[in-house]
Amino acid sequence: MSVTILYCSLVALVFLILWKFTVLKTFILNLWEALTISSYYVCHAVVRTLQRVVWSCNGVKDHMVMAEYGAVYESCVQVQRIIHRGRFSTMNHPRPWDFIGLHENFTHPQVLLSPYVSLYCVTETHAYFLQHPDDVDVHHSRTSPFMYMAQFEHAITLYCIPLGHFHKLADEVGNPQIPVIWISNTGRCGSTLLVQMLENVPGTRCMSEPDALTNISLMDRAEQMSKEGINKALCSTIRMLCKPAPGIQRIAIKSRFNCVTEVDQVIQLFPEFHHLYMYRNMGNIMKSYYKFLHRDLVMCMLEWLVNNNLVSRLIPYVRNYLVHFIAGEESKKRAVRHLADVNFMGYVTTFVGSCVVEFQRLLETKAISMPTLHYNDLMRRPVEVTTEMFELLSLPSHYVQMALTAMQHDTQKGTILSNISNSSNNLRKMTGQDVRDMNVMLSVLGLPDMNEELRLPNGICG
Incomplete structure (x- = not known):
């Protein structure tokens, strides 16, 4: 014994x-x-x-100022050789200070039309492009599941152009001359899989979260630009993302979940685009968000700042700042009265849920008929659903089986967003308080709770 x-x-x-x-x-x-x-x-x-x-x-500063005031168009692009890079969080949207660069020269905007140069981010005053090696395709999932990650990891040169000249160059490029598929989504709903399915269709360039669109959405939400300025920036950004490229017959663009607030403007600017909205039950979405957010150090630090009562009282700025990420004035009014009583995951649920509410509002008030795709329907009947989706998006039906091969792989392999490769590393468990606060905010927004099904109109069911 x-x-x-x-x-x-x-x-x-x-x-x-x-x-x-x-x-x-x-x-x-x-x-x-x-x-x-x-x-x-x-x-x-x-x-x-x-x-x-x-x-x-x-004299570099003088030249930059002249370019910002609309002069020296032929040499308005500043070229910097990247010597270092850093991002505080995977979740951060791109910023110019993600890179440290050394000034090399000024050059003509035509350099930005190179197939090895891609738009990275947009601010109130400038647009920033990155050059990558000739053998790296930052659009393709084999480089990275997300375009902004591929750009960050492989960039060798940073180009900066004043926003006025950026618009002029975009006007010269003009509207896309090939079909464009615009994919909006809730996030954590299989939209990355959907993009990689479309990527298997020959001649299709897919962009999974080109984050210049995210910059514009957040600037709009924070009212950092006028509505006219936002529309112009959005138009120029889309034109530059869809610039002509050899062998490309169509383009599919999947934005981050918060960009749903710009869909109405996209429809008005480019009425010929095909649109699709992909979603999932709110419980599945929020559980998936919970997993990967707690693999990100900065998100864990932010959670601590929000959930610590003493810190929240001493530094109210943190909670007040997060309110800016809520989509829609009506959702913001509803949510603000309750946010003081919920934890960090209550805030995250509000960010995501408010975007779903904005999409519902778009369907109801704008009378827009847009196909919607529930992740569960795609998983239950992949062939039938994909066939119907291809028909709605004017894609060749004989590529359906080829598209479905994307289901055989981990679509987010190599990133903290993968629920397969990171499953054993997820040490954080969702608490009862997390679930209660998430359900509170879902109820405030008028959405189904964590255990209920979410269904939107115009569903692709096969």
Whole structure:
């Protein structure tokens, strides 16, 4: 009996030591990641300050100012060689300061039409493009499941063009001359799989989350530009994303979930586009968000700031700032009264749910008939649903089987968003408080709760 007790005690001690070591190792790795990224931004701030001084002395700044005021179109694009890069979170939308670059020269905007140059982000004043190696296709899922990740990882040159000249170049390019499929979605609903299915159709270029669109959506939500400015930026961005390329017969663009608020403008600007909205039951969406958000260090830090009562009182800015990510004025009015009483996942649910509400409003108030695709329908009847979808999107039906081969792979392999490769690393478990707060906000927004089914009109059911 005593031997058994001793053995069990030793096993428990070893387990405790290993557990403590794992926790300590995780803490050290997270601390190192935070320090590394923080040091990058400090370094970037120092470099930018020094650059401003140097550029003021050597005339670069004067040339940039002239370009910003509409002059020197032939040499309005600043070229910088990228020497370092860093992003604080996978969830961050692209920003110019993701890169540290050294000024090389100024050049003609025609350089931005190269097939090896792609639009990365748009601000209130400039548009930023990236050049990648000739053997890297940043649009294709074999490079990365998401375009903005591929661009960030493989960029070698940064191009900066003032927004006025960006519009002029986009006007020269004109509207897309080939069919375009615009895919809106709730996120975590199989939309990445859908893009990779379409990618298997020969002659189709697919863009999974080109985040210049996300920049525009967030600027619109924060009222950083006028409505006229947003529409012009959106039009120019789409034109540049769809610039002519050899062998491309059609383009499919899947935006992030928050870009659903711009769908109405897209329809008005480009009425010939095909549209599709993909979604899933809210419970499945939010559980999937919960998994990958807790693999991201910055999201975990943000959660702590929101959920800690003392910190929330001392730094109310954090919760107040997050309100800007809610889509639609009506959803914002409904939600604000309840957000003070919910945790971080209540906020995330509000962000996602408000975009679903905005899509419902689009269907109801604008009388727009747009096909909708429920993930469960695609999984239950893949052949029938894909065949009907191809017909609605004017795609050749004989490529249906080829498209369905995308289902045999992990569509988000190599990223924290993959629920397959990261399943064993997901140590965080959803709490009862998380579920309660998510259901509270779903109810406030008038959406089905975590255990109910969400159904939208115009469904593709096969």
